Amino acid sequence: xxxxxxxxxxxxxxxxxxxxxxxxxxxxxxxxxxxxxxxxxxxxxxxxxxxxxxxxxxxxxxxxxxxxxxxxxxxxxxxxxxxxxxxxxxxxxxxxxxxxxxxxxxxxxxxxxxxxxxxxxxxxxxxxxxxxxxxxxxxxxxxxxxxxxxxxxxxxxxxxxxxxxxxx
Numbered sequence: 001x002x003x004x005x006x007x008x009x010x011x012x013x014x015x016x017x018x019x020x021x022x023x024x025x026x027x028x029x030x031x032x033x034x035x036x037x038x039x040x041x042x043x044x045x046x047x048x049x050x051x052x053x054x055x056x057x058x059x060x061x062x063x064x065x066x067x068x069x070x071x072x073x074x075x076x077x078x079x080x081x082x083x084x085x086x087x088x089x090x091x092x093x094x095x096x097x098x099x100x101x102x103x104x105x106x107x108x109x110x111x112x113x114x115x116x117x118x119x120x121x122x123x124x125x126x127x128x129x130x131x132x133x134x135x136x137x138x139x140x141x142x143x144x145x146x147x148x149x150x151x152x153x154x155x156x157x158x159x160x161x162x163x164x165x166x167x168x
Contacts (some may be wrong), residue, residue: 010039053152054100055088058110060118064131067123081158083117085140090152101150109147113140133158137166 017032063080070076087110091100122131127139137156145151145168153167 010036013039051090051092052094052100053088053090054103054106055086056103056106056110058085058087058114059083060085060114062117062120062122064122064128066130066132068130083136084157084163085114085137086155086157087140087144087148087151088153088155089148089150091150101148106148109144113143133162133164134166137164141166141168 013032013036017036020026020028020032060083061080062083063078065078066073066075087106089101089106094100116125117136122128122136125131125139128135131139133156137154140156141151141154144154153165155163155165157163
């Protein structure tokens with residue numbers, strides 16, 4: 001049974017318990033309310049642990065420097081990266097196609113952002129004046145979230161073995 005169907009069934013049982021109370025059958029109503037509370041607790045536990053997280057990746061090549069770093073630090077100099085950004089969406093149940101979100105829907109929201117970053121000097125982009133992995137991840141999140149309600153996190157890979165994950 002899907003969580004939405006279980007929630008509907010719990011509502012029906014609660015209405016029956018209230019009907020019994022109105023008829024003066026408090027003993028039976030109490031038993032139903034007790035069972036209902038146990039089921040509701042179990043429903044909440046199940047809903048909290050059942051979830052899917054789907055992701056897609058975008059890649060972009062960009063140059064930057066990190067002006068907030070101290071003089072002499074290697075990242076203070078102009079350099080570039082082959083970035084990867086992994087975009088995660090989540091759901092607690094699957095839709096009618098047995099998916100969380102259609103990858104094409106995600107791609108439609110992600111592509112304009114990828115184009116804004118690809119082959120650019122990141123420091124010239126509003127909000128990326130000091131484009132660390134952390135700042136880039138948050139910048140991408142804030143542009144994706146309005147068009148991707150189920151967004152759960154953004155993970156940036158600045159190099160093969162370093163990056164950052166951002167979520168709200």
